[in-house]
Amino acid sequence: MSQATFLNRQALHLYPDPARVVVRRFGPSPDPRDMNPTDKLRANHIVARVTALDHETAASQLAEVLENFNGRHRNLLERFEARADEMEEVFTAHGAFTKTQRQLVGSYFLHEYSFEAAALFNPSIVLHPDQSGAPSGGCRFVLSVRAVGEGHISSLTFRSGTVAADGSLSVDPTSRLATIATFRNRMVRVDGDDVEVVFSPEGDISERVIFPITASQSNGIEDARFVAFDEGGRTVFRATYTAYNGRGIRSELIETTDFLSFRMSPLRGSAAVNKGMALFPRKIGGRYAMIARQDNENLYLVYSDDLMNWDGGVAILKPQYPWEFIQIGTCGSPIELDEGWLLFTHGVGPVRRYAIGAVLLDKKDPSRVLARSREPLVRPEPSEREGYVPNVVYTCGAMRHGGQIVLPYAVSDTYCNFATIRIEALLQALDPVVAEETHYVRQAASP
Structure with a gap:
């Protein structure tokens, strides 16, 4: 198969x-709820040392902190006060703390974290919810990207960009600033918490970073697979992602x-319970549908009545072919074409x-495989082989624009490249x- x-x-x-x-939070233990007696004692030692400073010294120390860090973050004094609270x-x-004392105390329980120091990879792409300013015959998009920093901790961040009428792509300039989402609400459940986070509308989308919040x-x-989902005429951007706690994984859902x-x-x-679930962009037969890998080897079609529970x-x-003999997995949500569902793997x-x-899957019955690639569409080029994990090209989602597919993809778990496909x-x-050829796996799979 000729890629050209x-x-x-x-x-x-x-x-x-x-x-x-x-x-980010910093201290003997970042979360107050997790502090043991020794942690609490150390935290109170810090408070005692700060409050022992006279007003002039405390103000001078706070001014020095701001001189070092204020241009690197938005609303830094507010962040200091919130952390102290x-x-x-x-x-x-x-x-009672004076305002200066509260801000200075809070600064001792925060630290800077370079969230994409190690890698920026495994992108997915969707149409931007705001198409104002899009070029004639083109569109604007949102790119989600997995960022990896110190300690190999993965967070979710974003970029925006443009597809021109001729198919050329551009990514908007990235802001120097970045901000972690503000926690707004938590619903505690036995099998895991539901949480809501929010960003201030000021600043660029590239400033937004969703950092791990829950224990899971x-x-x-890791590896958010965003899709623009048609929920009864209303577009909801949804993504499955892998939640990793250092010992085990599970699939979770993010919505906006x-x-x-x-x-x-x-x-x-x-x-x-496995990685790589990919949601169809609309219901099929009145039910939500996913492509998922349950056995670390094959791909399955799964249905759900309520979006949250997935069984069977x-x-x-x-x-089937040598380039995929070890395992196959999804590379984002299926894309709807007149000919069927196009699924990248x-x-x-x-x-x-x-x-x-x-x-290519049948549009009415996605358990029917109509066609597949005998050879890879994208494989690591010589210039793409080196990186944190060598010999890897990977994507978490593509987007259709007119007669072409826009395909962002990761290179060796390090950075992102882009391609278009006719x-x-x-x-x-x-x-x-x-x-x-597909009888070996197909059973009745009607929605």
Whole structure:
């Protein structure tokens, strides 16, 4: 299969920038609820030392802190005060803080964190909810990206950009500033908390960073697969992602309508215990549908009545060609075409090389595989082989624009490249699949 007939790699790259930092909790233990007696004692020692300073010395020290850090963050004094308020539950009785003391105390329980120092990769792409300013014949998009910093902790961040009428891509300039989402609400559940976070509308979308909040996410929010979901005529941007706590994983869901406020919820059921669930962009037969991998090898079609609970499923794809003999997985949500559902997949082959392929599923019955790629559509080029995890190309979601697919993809778990694919030529390049070839996995799978 010749890539040149339908694939156009763009001269556009998105690299991690270690100079981009956020302010995070810091202290003997970052969360007051987790502090043991020794942690609490140390925290109160800090308070005692700050309150022992005379007003002039405290003001001078706070001014020095601001001189060092104020241009690197928005609303830094407010962040200091909020952190001091958060720590009050572990402080012993003390006199009322002056405003200067409260701000200075809060500064001792925060630190800067370079959230994308190690990598910026595994992107997904959707139409921007605000198309004002889009070029004639083009569109604006939102790119979600997995950022990795110190301690290999993954967070979720964003970029915006433009597709021009001629198919060329551009990414808007990235802000120097970055801010972690503000926690707004938590609903405690036995099997995991639902949380809501929000960003201030000031600043650029590239400033927004969703950092792990719950225990299940403590070591990472990984590989969000965003899709613009049609919920009865209203567009809701939803993504499944992998929550990692340092020991185990599970699939969770994030939802937004404006990329300012987000709701994050754990998915439940036997089909939600593995990585890489990809949500269809609309209901099928009145039910929500996902493509998921349940056995670390094959892909399954799974349905749900309520979006949160996922059980059962029917296997529809297994590794068939040498480039995917180890395992296959999703590369984002299916894309609806007149011809069927276009699903990008990843395959793992010899020497753990990752490549990207595609399959075409029947529009009415997605358990029917109509065609698939015998050879990879995208494989690591010589210039793309080196990185944190070598020999990998990977994406968490593509987007249709007119007669082409916009495909952002990660290079060796380090940075992002971009390509466009002509849909007509891609479909012609896929090998038709006869019914007998998929009989080994297909059972009744009607929604």
